[in-house]
Amino acid sequence: MRYDVIIAGGSYAGMSAALQLARARRKVLVIDAGQRRNRFAASSHGFLGQDGRAPGDIAEDARRQLMAYPTVEWVSGTVINASKVADGFTLATSDGQCFDARRLLLATGVIDELPDVEGLAQRWGKSVFHCPYCHGYELEQGPIGVLATSEMSLHHALMLPDWGPTTFFTRGVFEPDPEQRASLERRGVTMVPEHVERIEGDRADVVLANGRVVSIEGLFVLPRTRVASPLAESLGCEFEDGPMGAFIQSDMTRETSVPGVFVCGDAAMPFGSVALSVGDGVRAGSGVHRSLIFGGIESRAGSFPY
Ligand code: FAD
Numbered sequence: 615m616r617y618d619v620i621i622a623g624g625s626y627a628g629m630s631a632a633l634q635l636a637r638a639r640r641k642v643l644v645i646d647a648g649q650r651r652n653r654f655a656a657s658s659h660g661f662l663g664q665d666g667r668a669p670g671d672i673a674e675d676a677r678r679q680l681m682a683y684p685t686v687e688w689v690s691g692t693v694i695n696a697s698k699v700a701d702g703f704t705l706a707t708s709d710g711q712c713f714d715a716r717r718l719l720l721a722t723g724v725i726d727e728l729p730d731v732e733g734l735a736q737r738w739g740k741s742v743f744h745c746p747y748c749h750g751y752e753l754e755q756g757p758i759g760v761l762a763t764s765e766m767s768l769h770h771a772l773m774l775p776d777w778g779p780t781t782f783f784t785r786g787v788f789e790p791d792p793e794q795r796a797s798l799e800r801r802g803v804t805m806v807p808e809h810v811e812r813i814e815g816d817r818a819d820v821v822l823a824n825g826r827v828v829s830i831e832g833l834f835v836l837p838r839t840r841v842a843s844p845l846a847e848s849l850g851c852e853f854e855d856g857p858m859g860a861f862i863q864s865d866m867t868r869e870t871s872v873p874g875v876f877v878c879g880d881a882a883m884p885f886g887s888v889a890l891s892v893g894d895g896v897r898a899g900s901g902v903h904r905s906l907i908f909g910g911i912e913s914r915a916g917s918f919p920y
C-alpha cells in the first residue's frame with residue numbers, strides 16, 4: 615500500500631494537516647507516538663472555541679472527526695527511520711513495520727528540556743509553566759515567580775506582572791545590567807539572586823539556599839526545546855535557530871529544504887501553541903496537496919492558498 619502522505623505525529627498540527635488531505639480524498643497515514651507536549655496540563659487555554667478544555671479532549675474530538683474520513687489510516691507507534699526512495703519515502707516504526715508514501719510530513723512537536731531543579735519536573739503543567747497566555751489567568755493574580763534559564767527570561771519577568779506580583783529568581787543564570795534593572799523596577803518585579811535549592815508544596819514553594827521560602831502560585835520557566843525526533847536531521851533538513859532552540863526550516867507551503875518533506879506545528883516555529891499548530895497544519899496540508907498535484911517546481915512558484 616502506497617500512501618500519498620505519511621504524517622509522523624498525530625497531534626493538533628498533524629491531524630489538522632491530515633484533515634485537509636482527507637477532504638481532498640487523498641490517502642493519508644498518520645503515525646503517532648501519543649506524547650503530546652501539553653499532556654502534563656489539566657486544561658488548555660487560548661484556543662478560540664476550545665478555551666479551558668482538557669488537552670486530551672480537544673485531541674480526541676479532532677481524532678474522531680478525522681477518522682470518519684475513509685482515506686485516513688492511523689498507526690500507533692514511533693517512526694524511527696525515514697529514507698528517500700525513487701519518487702517518495704519509506705518509513706520504519708520501532709515495532710518493525712514499514713510504510714511507503716509520496717510525501718512525508720513531520721508533525722512531531724518539540725521536547726521541553728526543563729532546568730534541573732528538584733521538584734520542578736513533577737509540577738510541570740500544574741504549577742510550573744512556560745506560557746503566561748496559556749496558564750497565567752488562572753493564577754487569579756496571586757504571587758508569581760520567574761526562574762531564570764537564560765537571557766530570554768528577562769522578557770518573561772517583564773511580562774508577568776500583568777498576571778500577578780512577580781519575583782524573578784535570577785540564581786546566577788542572569789545578571790541584569792543597570793538599564794534592565796531599572797526596567798524590572800518600573801514593572802514592580804522583585805529580584806532574588808540566591809541559588810534555588812528546590813521547589814516544594816502544593817503549588818510552588820521556592821526554597822532558597824539561605825533557607826528562605828518564597829511561596830508562589832505559579833512558577834514560569836523558559837525551557838530549551840528540541841525537535842522531538844531525529845528524522846529531519848537524518849533526512850538532511852535545514853534547521854533555523856529560535857530563541858528557545860532550533861526548529862525545522864521551511865518555506866511558505868511548509869516544504870523543508872528536502873523536496874517532498876514537509877513540516878508543521880511546534881517543530882516548524884520558534885514558539886508554538888495549539889491554535890498556531892492547528893493553523894499551521896492547514897497550511898502544510900494544503901502545501902502537501904498542491905505538491906502532489908503540481909510537483910516541486912510549480913507548487914513553489916504559485917503561492918495561492920487554494
Ligand atoms: P505535539 O502536540 O507535541 O504532538 C506531537 C506528536 O508527535 C506527539 O503525539 C508525539 O508523540 C508524536 N511524535 C513525535 N515523534 C514521533 C515519531 N518519531 N513518530 C511518531 N510520532 C511522533 N498551548 C496552548 O495553546 N494552550 C495551552 O494551554 C497550552 N498549555 C501547555 C502546557 C504545557 C505544560 C506545555 C508543555 C505546552 C502547552 N501548550 C499550550 C503548547 C502546546 O502543547 C503545543 O504548542 C502543541 O501541543 C503543539 O502541537 P504539535 O501538534 O505541533 O505537537
Ligand code: MG
Pocket residue numbers: 680681682683684685686687
Ligand atoms: Mg477512516
